[in-house]
Structures are given as C-alpha cells and as structure tokens.
Amino acid sequence: MANSKTPAPSGAAKPVTAAGGETHQTASAPDARLTTNHGTPLSDNQNSLKAGPRGSTLLEDFILREKIQHFDHERIPERIVHARGSAAHGFFELTKSLSKYTRAKVLTEVGKRTEVFTRFSTVAGGAGSVDTPRDVRGFAVKFYTSEGNWDLVGNNIPVFFIQDAIKFPDLVHAVKMEADRGFPQAASAHDTFWDFIGLMPEATHMIMWAMSDRTIPRSLRMIEGFGVNTFRLLNDKDEATFVKFHWRPKLGTQSTCWDEAVKIAGADPDYHRRDLFEAIDTGGFPEWQLGVQLLSQAEADALPFDILDATKLIPEELHPIEVVGRMVLDRNPDNFFAETEQVAFLPTNLPPGIDVSEDPLLQGRLFSYQDTQLSRLGTVNFHQLPINQPKGCPFQNLQRDGQMQMLVPKGRANYEPNSLAEAGEIGGPREDPKGGFRTAQIPVEDGKVRLRPESFADHYSHARLFFRSQTEIEQAHMATALVFELSKCSFEHVRTRILANLRNVDEGLAQRVADGLAMKLPPTSAPAAKPQDMKPSPALRIVGKYPDTLDGRSVAILVTDGADGAVVDAVRAAAEADGATVKIIAPKIGGAKLKGGKLLPADGQLAGSPSVLFDAVALVLSEDGCAQLLNESAATDFVANAFVHLKAIGFTAEAQPLLDKAGVVPDDGVIDLKAGAKAFLPPARTRPWAREPAVRLLA
Numbered sequence: 001m002a003n004s005k006t007p008a009p010s011g012a013a014k015p016v017t018a019a020g021g022e023t024h025q026t027a028s029a030p031d032a033r034l035t036t037n038h039g040t041p042l043s044d045n046q047n048s049l050k051a052g053p054r055g056s057t058l059l060e061d062f063i064l065r066e067k068i069q070h071f072d073h074e075r076i077p078e079r080i081v082h083a084r085g086s087a088a089h090g091f092f093e094l095t096k097s098l099s100k101y102t103r104a105k106v107l108t109e110v111g112k113r114t115e116v117f118t119r120f121s122t123v124a125g126g127a128g129s130v131d132t133p134r135d136v137r138g139f140a141v142k143f144y145t146s147e148g149n150w151d152l153v154g155n156n157i158p159v160f161f162i163q164d165a166i167k168f169p170d171l172v173h174a175v176k177m178e179a180d181r182g183f184p185q186a187a188s189a190h191d192t193f194w195d196f197i198g199l200m201p202e203a204t205h206m207i208m209w210a211m212s213d214r215t216i217p218r219s220l221r222m223i224e225g226f227g228v229n230t231f232r233l234l235n236d237k238d239e240a241t242f243v244k245f246h247w248r249p250k251l252g253t254q255s256t257c258w259d260e261a262v263k264i265a266g267a268d269p270d271y272h273r274r275d276l277f278e279a280i281d282t283g284g285f286p287e288w289q290l291g292v293q294l295l296s297q298a299e300a301d302a303l304p305f306d307i308l309d310a311t312k313l314i315p316e317e318l319h320p321i322e323v324v325g326r327m328v329l330d331r332n333p334d335n336f337f338a339e340t341e342q343v344a345f346l347p348t349n350l351p352p353g354i355d356v357s358e359d360p361l362l363q364g365r366l367f368s369y370q371d372t373q374l375s376r377l378g379t380v381n382f383h384q385l386p387i388n389q390p391k392g393c394p395f396q397n398l399q400r401d402g403q404m405q406m407l408v409p410k411g412r413a414n415y416e417p418n419s420l421a422e423a424g425e426i427g428g429p430r431e432d433p434k435g436g437f438r439t440a441q442i443p444v445e446d447g448k449v450r451l452r453p454e455s456f457a458d459h460y461s462h463a464r465l466f467f468r469s470q471t472e473i474e475q476a477h478m479a480t481a482l483v484f485e486l487s488k489c490s491f492e493h494v495r496t497r498i499l500a501n502l503r504n505v506d507e508g509l510a511q512r513v514a515d516g517l518a519m520k521l522p523p524t525s526a527p528a529a530k531p532q533d534m535k536p537s538p539a540l541r542i543v544g545k546y547p548d549t550l551d552g553r554s555v556a557i558l559v560t561d562g563a564d565g566a567v568v569d570a571v572r573a574a575a576e577a578d579g580a581t582v583k584i585i586a587p588k589i590g591g592a593k594l595k596g597g598k599l600l601p602a603d604g605q606l607a608g609s610p611s612v613l614f615d616a617v618a619l620v621l622s623e624d625g626c627a628q629l630l631n632e633s634a635a636t637d638f639v640a641n642a643f644v645h646l647k648a649i650g651f652t653a654e655a656q657p658l659l660d661k662a663g664v665v666p667d668d669g670v671i672d673l674k675a676g677a678k679a680f681l682p683p684a685r686t687r688p689w690a691r692e693p694a695v696r697l698l699a
Contacts (some may be wrong), residue, residue: 104353125186139225165364483516551579560625618683
C-alpha cells in the first residue's frame with residue numbers, strides 16, 4: 001500500500017509575546033505548517049517510521065515518540081474537591097467607591113473595568129461526574145487588578161460545614177465516595193457522610209442549605225456567590241472594617257426540581273457546562289452584582305454570634321448588602337485545559353487594602369490552596385502559566401529557578417538587599433513600604449491552645465433561622481431531601497442521630513423527616529448552647545423572587561408534520577421578545593413539514609431532547625401528528641415530565657389527546673394557545689407551585 005502523505009503548507013503560525021517576554025502558541029493561520037514541539041516541520045503526520053511497509057516501528061522515530069509521550073502525560077491530577085468545573089472570562093466594573101474602607105484600587109476606582117476569570121464547580125464529584133447532582137457549587141473569581149491578582153474563592157452557599165480547617169480532610173473524606181467501594185460518585189446520600197454530619201452538630205446550618213433547592217440550581221448563571229469567610233478591608237489609615245462578599249445574579253436565583261435534576265443528568269451530563277458556554281457564545285452574557293456587608297469591630301461584637309464563625313451568616317435585614325459593582329462574563333475559554341483546568345485560585349492572592357480575618361477555616365485555607373497547586377501543577381512556578389499571571393501589573397521578585405521556569409531573569413543579583421545598581425548593574429525590584437501589602441494590626445491573645453471559643457458553641461440557631469425563613473414549598477423540599485438522603489443510609493443509628501439533632505432546628509421538621517423514614521422520633525440531642533429564635537430573613541428564600549421575564553430561560557416548541565406554522569411563529573416571537581431561547585423539537589431531526597408544505601428545521605430530535613432540558617414547553621401539533629405521538633413513549637414522557645416538574649405547557653387543540661395520555665390536569669400553568677401566545681408567557685416565567693401537591697408526595 002502506498003504511503004498516505006499530506007502536503008505541507010507553506011506558511012507558519014506567528015507566536016505572540018506573553019507576559020515576561022516569552023511566547024506561547026495561538027490559533028494557527030490557515031497555511032500554518034505542522035511541526036514538532038521544537039519547531040521541526042513534519043512531512044507526514046499519518047504514518048510512523050517502519051522497517052518496510054509491514055515492518056516493525058523504528059526506535060529512531062522521534063516524531064512518534066514525542067507525540068505519544070506528550071499524550072501519555074497530558075493529564076494532571078484533578079482537584080480533590082471542585083474537580084468538575086466550568087469557567088469564563090469577563091470583567092468587573094466598580095460602580096461605587098469603598099475608599100472610606102479600603103485602599104485597594106479595584107474597590108475604589110469607579111468605572112474602571114478589571115479583567116476577571118471565573119470558575120464554577122461542583123464539590124464532591126470527580127472531573128468526569130455529571131453537572132446536576134445535589135451539591136454545593138464553587139464560585140471562584142480571579143481579578144487581574146493593577147495591584148496584583150485578587151482571588152475571591154467561595155461557594156454558592158454563604159456558610160460552611162465546619163468551623164476549623166483541621167476538620168476539612170475529614171469532611172471531604174466523608175462526602176467523597178466510600179473508601180472500600182469507590183461509590184457513590186458526586187452524592188452525599190450515603191452512610192459515611194451522614195455519620196460524620198451527625199457527629200458534627202456545627203454542620204447543621206450548612207445541611208439546611210445543602211438540602212434546600214440552592215444545591216440543585218437551574219443554571220450556573222442563576223446562582224448566588226459568597227466569599228463565605230469574613231475578610232477585612234484596610235484604608236489609607238490602616239483602619240480595619242470587617243467585610244462579607246456577595247454575588248447576586250442578574251437573572252435571579254433559580255433551581256430545578258429534584259426528580260428533574262436526576263433526569264437532566266441522564267439526558268445531558270454537561271447541562272450546566274453547555275448552558276454557560278452557549279449563553280456566552282450567543283451573546284447572552286451572564287452578569288452578577290457584587291455586594292458587601294460592612295461591619296466595624298463594635299458592630300461585629302454586638303452580633304449574637306461570632307463573625308469569625310464560618311457556619312454563621314449575617315442576615316441582610318440586620319446589616320444590608322451594599323451593591324458596589326458588577327461582573328459580566330463575555331468570553332469563553334480558548335482552551336479548557338490551559339485555562340479552566342490549570343487556573344489556580346489562592347485566598348492568599350490579596351491586593352493591598354484587603355486582608356484576612358482570624359476565621360480558623362480561612363486560616364487553614366491560606367495554606368491549603370497554595371499547597372494543593374504545587375501537587376496539581378507540579379511546580380512553584382505555576383503562577384507563570386498564562387491564566388495565572390497577573391495581567392494588570394507586572395510580577396517581579398528575586399525568586400528564581402525551580403521546575404518549569406518559563407522566564408529568563410536578567411542580571412547577576414538574585415538577592416535583596418543589594419547595591420549593584422550603584423555600579424550600573426541591574427539591582428532588581430525593591431519593597432514598597434507605603435503602597436505595598438500591609439496586614440491589619442490586630443491584638444494577639446496570650447497562650448497557645450487547641451480550643452474552640454465559646455462564641456462558636458451555638459450550632460442550631462442559624463439552622464433554625466434558615467429553615468423558618470423559607471416558604472412552605474421550600475420547607476417541604478428540604479424535608480423531602482432529608483428523607484431521600486437518610487433513606488440511603490443503611491445504619492439506623494446514623495438516621496436516629498440526625499433526627500435527634502433536627503429536633504434542635506425545628507420540631508415540625510424533625511417529625512416530618514421521621515414520618516418519611518417510618519421511624520420513631522428519638523429524644524432531642526443535647527446542644528452545646530441553647531438554640532435561640534432569630535427573626536426570620538425573607539431574603540434567604542428563592543420561591544417568589546423569580547424575575548418577571550424569560551430572560552436566560554429556554555422554551556421548547558414540539559411540532560409535527562401538518563402543524564400550524566402561524567402558531568409556531570407566534571409562540572417563538574413572543575418568547576424571544578421576552579428574552580427566552582427557543583428550540584424547535586420534532587420527531588425527526590430533519591424537521592417537520594408544516595401545514596402548507598413549508599419545512600421547519602428542528603433544533604432537536606424528540607427522543608434526544610426531553611422536556612427536562614427546558615423551562616417551559618409548547619405543543620403545536622396536527623391531528624395526525626398527535627395520533628402518531630400517542631404511540632411514542634418519548635412524547636408521553638416529554639409532556640408528563642413537563643407537568644410533574646411544574647412547567648408551563650402551552651398547547652393547540654390537536655394536542656389534547658397527548659395531554660390526556662400524559663395525565664395533564666388543567667391548571668393555571670396549562671395554557672390553550674387559542675388565547676394567544678402572550679398568555680403563555682406569565683406561567684412560563686416561574687413554576688406553578690400550587691400544582692406540586694397533586695403530582696408528588698412531599699415530606
């Protein structure tokens with residue numbers, strides 16, 4: 001057989017200069033030549049070098065060896081937690097100066113846009129897990145400020161499971177797949193997790209959040225973000241102010257139903273990743289407001305809890321959130337591995353004017369994040385990777401060498417202080433006592449101890465606050481989630497201990513969960529501190545706060561041959577005008593031939609595009625088309641799932657037999673399209689919650 005060869009193009013890609021004067025590969029020109037990693041042009045990339053056409057491959061084939069060897073090493077250790085992530089580039093724009101509280105330019109220069117890279121992630125699952133499990137979502141933002149990188153590394157939940165970082169390895173070991181069997185993956189519904197939680201009452205508040213709809217989000221574009229820990233701001237006079245950071249999505253905080261999230265995982269494991277990528281790709285740029293809660297030391301001391309306790313939150317009714325800026329994500333990564341996978345977030349990346357607090361969880365994070373990057377990225381020089389390099393300012397110091405050194409420092413001085421500049425040599429950078437990073441001057445207590453402060457002892461008041469702040473719908477979802485999770489625990493004593501702890505949160509909640517498990521309610525566990533009744537915080541709810549628009553949401557129109565194209569056009573126009581993305585779904589991917597003979601192309605095939613992937617559905621069918629769909633289980637499931645997942649359903653009269661077969665009962669969310677396409681919009685903007693008791697049993 002003759003050798004197959006591809007003619008070599010005549011041109012070559014031009015490298016561009018990156019920070020530090022080095023070059024990196026960019027998108028190739030159309031006529032670029034294929035080369036080895038060292039620049040040797042290739043004449044044949046299809047065949048290895050052999051001793052004759054059917055002979056053994058020769059060891060001298062350095063082209064084969066380089067290609068295979070690089071492939072063998074192209075993965076790095078995944079993150080132990082937050083392994084499955086999605087990210088995007090964008091900018092942060094300050095809208096209100098905090099110069100009274102901080103000297104950090106990123107928070108004082110109104111109108112200035114700072115480049116950011118933001119990564120969202122699940123916590124428990126590995127890199128190959130699915131997007132939609134019940135799990136906390138990571139929310140990490142790298143600001144490339146003019147004073148160095150600032151990494152605000154948090155979650156979509158404002159509190160955490162533990163108070164002290166020394167318990168973090170235990171927490172992660174407990175929630176990860178069980179050590180002897182390697183499952184379950186990306187799930188907290190198993191014995192070891194709940195065994196740990198039952199023995200750690202401080203985790204109870206976080207469990208209320210984890211069992212809420214916050215951990216089954218509709219989209220990464222629709223989650224809140226929190227810095228979790230308490231930080232400090234320092235002004236020009238070195239006066240310190242406590243600060244909590246909050247991200248609020250422009251599209252509102254929205255979630256899925258639990259059964260819906262499970263089915264989405266099967267229909268599209270990359271649901272959130274695809275949603276974020278496609279939204280940015282089509283110009284629907286996600287946006288968040290940055291808000292802060294600011295407290296003086298006196299205000300912090302007046303709180304009925306400790307501001308350094310990461311298992312507590314500050315109700316915004318008590319200390320309002322002040323919006324100071326916005327973040328817009330407007331560009332997808334060019335390369336997932338080089339950017340999303342190699343980005344390294346460090347809580348120690350702080351510009352002058354922002355400082356840490358004594359929060360013991362944060363104190364451990366200051367070490368852990370730096371340490372884990374050394375393991376994942378394999379070198380102390382990981383900050384030289386393009387995604388991690390400061391962009392708003394140069395980085396320059398006298399730290400040299402190390403594995404994978406990518407820069408070429410000049411001059412003989414690699415120490416400081418030095419006086420070589422006096423002899424005309426390169427002396428190197430110097431410290432900046434006035435403008436450099438300074439730490440808050442905080443008094444230090446005497447004596448070394450391994451103790452929790454008494455102010456950390458109340459483990460239930462905030463859990464009670466969160467539960468009692470929810471609507472009845474959300475409370476039912478939390479109770480049902482607890483029943484589901486605990487039903488996966490094989491050890492009765494674990495379930496009993498959780499029930500005993502729940503009685504400290506809310507007696508009604510504990511009884512509902514016990515009834516759902518068919519268990520007797522045990523005696524209340526003894527709390528370390530008596531729980532207090534705090535004033536409910538309606539700001540902690542989701543239900544009832546959906547934006548009155550379809551912006552960021554998706555609508556599916558199911559069509560068949562012979563359908564009325566005028567109705568399709570009317571629904572599409574109305575939904576798109578309200579901000580929705582509209583997809584045409586047909587029994588076959590080629591589309592449907594409408595009444596009159598016009599072919600309507602399809603965006604998805606019915607069996608591969610279930611209704612769980614959309615926020616609302618419209619059925620525009622012909623009589624014959626509906627008759628055919630009655631024999632198609634995918635069609636019945638499409639409608640039945642939309643109904644039980646509390647979605648608006650618009651329909652033409654011809655679709656009535658399919659509605660009947662799917663068990664759809666008329667309500668305010670089931671709209672006859674003869675009333676006009678606009679009548680479909682209000683129920684499509686939310687979920688008809690009144691339908692829920694009729695379609696599922698809740699604890």
